[in-house]
Amino acid sequence: MNIYADNAATTEMSEAAINAMTDGMRNWYGNPSSLYTIGQKAKEKLEEARAEIAGIIHAQPREIIFTSGGSEADNQAILTAALNGKKKGKTHIISSAFEHHAVLHTLKKLEKDGFTVTLLPVHESGLVRPDELEAALREDTCLVTIMTANNEIGTIQPIAEIGAICRARHVVFHTDAVQAVGHLPIDVEAQQIDMLSASAHKFHGPKGVGFLYARKGIVLQNLIEGGAQERGKRAGTENLPGILGMTAALKEAVGAMEQHNTHMKKIRDYLIRGLSEIPHSALNGDAERRLSGNVNFSFEGIEGESLLILLDQKGISASSGSACTSGALDPSHVLLAIGRVHDVAHGSLRLSIGEDITVQEADHIIEATKEVVAYLRSFSPVWRDLTEGKKEFILK
Amino acid sequence: MALYSEKVMEHFLQPQNVGVIEDADGVGEVGNAKCGDIMKMYLKIDRDIITDVKFETFGCASAIASSSMATELIKGQRVEDAMKLTNQAVAEALDGLPPHKLHCSVLAEEAIQAALEDYRQKQERNKE
Ligand SMILES: Cc1ncc(COP(=O)(O)O)c(C=O)c1O
Numbered sequence: 001m002n003i004y005a006d007n008a009a010t011t012e013m014s015e016a017a018i019n020a021m022t023d024g025m026r027n028w029y030g031n032p033s034s035l036y037t038i039g040q041k042a043k044e045k046l047e048e049a050r051a052e053i054a055g056i057i058h059a060q061p062r063e064i065i066f067t068s069g070g071s072e073a074d075n076q077a078i079l080t081a082a083l084n085g086k087k088k089g090k091t092h093i094i095s096s097a098f099e100h101h102a103v104l105h106t107l108k109k110l111e112k113d114g115f116t117v118t119l120l121p122v123h124e125s126g127l128v129r130p131d132e133l134e135a136a137l138r139e140d141t142c143l144v145t146i147m148t149a150n151n152e153i154g155t156i157q158p159i160a161e162i163g164a165i166c167r168a169r170h171v172v173f174h175t176d177a178v179q180a181v182g183h184l185p186i187d188v189e190a191q192q193i194d195m196l197s198a199s200a201h202k203f204h205g206p207k208g209v210g211f212l213y214a215r216k217g218i219v220l221q222n223l224i225e226g227g228a229q230e231r232g233k234r235a236g237t238e239n240l241p242g243i244l245g246m247t248a249a250l251k252e253a254v255g256a257m258e259q260h261n262t263h264m265k266k267i268r269d270y271l272i273r274g275l276s277e278i279p280h281s282a283l284n285g286d287a288e289r290r291l292s293g294n295v296n297f298s299f300e301g302i303e304g305e306s307l308l309i310l311l312d313q314k315g316i317s318a319s320s321g322s323a324c325t326s327g328a329l330d331p332s333h334v335l336l337a338i339g340r341v342h343d344v345a346h347g348s349l350r351l352s353i354g355e356d357i358t359v360q361e362a363d364h365i366i367e368a369t370k371e372v373v374a375y376l377r378s379f380s381p382v383w384r385d386l387t388e389g390k391k392e393f394i395l396k
Numbered sequence: 397m398a399l400y401s402e403k404v405m406e407h408f409l410q411p412q413n414v415g416v417i418e419d420a421d422g423v424g425e426v427g428n429a430k431c432g433d434i435m436k437m438y439l440k441i442d443r444d445i446i447t448d449v450k451f452e453t454f455g456c457a458s459a460i461a462s463s464s465m466a467t468e469l470i471k472g473q474r475v476e477d478a479m480k481l482t483n484q485a486v487a488e489a490l491d492g493l494p495p496h497k498l499h500c501s502v503l504a505e506e507a508i509q510a511a512l513e514d515y516r517q518k519q520e521r522n523k524e
């Protein structure tokens with residue numbers, strides 16, 4: 001049995017996306033900037049895609065810029081708000097402790113350039129508190145950037161509340177919605193979002209393509225200089241096949257969203273119940289306010305990479321916040337941000353299930369995880385110390 | 397490309413010398429939960445020969461494979477030869493480790509050194 005349970009890392013492309021891409025490669029090879037018919041046909045396709053995507057998030061077509069993915073969109077949004085703010089003497093930025101590195105590393109760079117960054121705590125639940133955002137806002141705050149849904153623990157932030165606070169205080173609000181677009185309803189008007197990042201490969205589209213929504217009136221700063229594509233805000237001949245693939249994938253994902261979420265939530269909660277039977281384990285992040293595909297657990301006394309490789313041997317592809325999986329020295333900054341100590345953060349497992357997961361597959365995941373955790377504990381010196389009472393259990 | 401060599405996978409999936417020695421002559425534990433790998437080595441030594449060795453490891457695949465290989469390499473050896481075991485020797489015997497995983501083999505070397513040191517100290521105390 002092969003079960004792909006790492007959809008937060010990337011997804012399998014949908015048939016619709018593959019077809020749209022092939023159609024783009026085969027039939028719409030013209031350069032959208034060319035004047036002759038073949039070029040203008042490509043331009044038409046490009047603008048149709050833009051309008052489609054804009055409609056899905058309740059934006060205007062001219063508010064959508066196509067990018068090479070989520071990271072680029074995050075970089076451009078943040079640098080835009082920072083540079084525009086600086087012109088008005090505003091150099092304070094608010095974000096959260098568990099953003100994606102595309103956001104956190106961009107903020108680090110800005111700190112070196114004299115910006116001040118406040119990272120809001122996300123608490124044990126993995127949720128930002130609107131009152132804490134309110135309190136952190138300053139006269140010189142030029143940007144609030146809070147992700148819609150976290151990529152590791154799946155917690156969903158109170159975006160509409162954050163949007164309302166920012167709007168009232170006239171502060172630009174950007175959200176990294178890479179894990180949310182195609183999975184949660186997005187309405188940039190109702191949620192009062194000024195900028196939003198999305199990436200196609202998280203909703204069954206192709207890799208290396210995404211988009212940035214920027215509300216009319218926000219003057220975007222260029223990351224890439226060159227031709228006049230994307231209203232002069234993102235140079236480079238458009239990746240039309242990718243954009244068409246993304247659009248087809250998004251259309252399909254949004255069309256089936258409710259049905260998918262209902263099914264995945266059922267399986268997600270089934271997995272949570274099953275894995276909770278493992279002694280000295282804990283779910284990471286709020287149990288309710290999380291993506292319907294995300295399950296993230298910590299198991300005391302074991303290390304994540306070993307767990308992943310042994311699960312892989314049993315046909316299960318998953319991920320972990322362990323340091324040794326990433327080559328980093330520290331375990332996941334997300335798990336540390338929700339207060340998990342190193343010992344426990346190392347032994348974590350993220351399952352991000354797909355829309356077509358079955359109960360039988362969930363049963364296999366639960367059985368395999370139980371088995372592997374017990375096996376690794378059987379020769380873990382940490383587990384020995386815990387069970388012999390030389391160390392205190394942290395989880396339950 | 398696979399993350400690990402076949403040899404590493406072999407020792408990770410079927411680690412040798414897993415367990416504890418209750419009446420060990422030397423025990424060494426190194427690493428900490430912060431860095432993510434902890435190894436504990438148990439030695440049985442008879443007239444300067446390592447007659448048995450067991451390990452317990454909390455850590456990544458590379459740490460578990462390194463523990464397994466290190467125990468294989470010193471089993472049956474004289475104490476003074478085991479003292480000379482290096483992390484390079486462990487890594488080489490595993491047909492190499494990814495660069496950011498070399499620290500796991502260092503831990504295996506250190507765990508054996510620690511167990512041998514524990515043995516040496518016990519010997520000293522016995523002499524007194
Ligand atoms: C929350 C979040 N932001 C940004 C990114 C980066 O997106 P991309 O891989 O398209 O650059 C990812 C994906 O890894 C993500 O999960």
Ligand SMILES: [Zn+2]
Pocket residue numbers: 324432433455456457458459497500
């Ligand atoms: Zn390691």
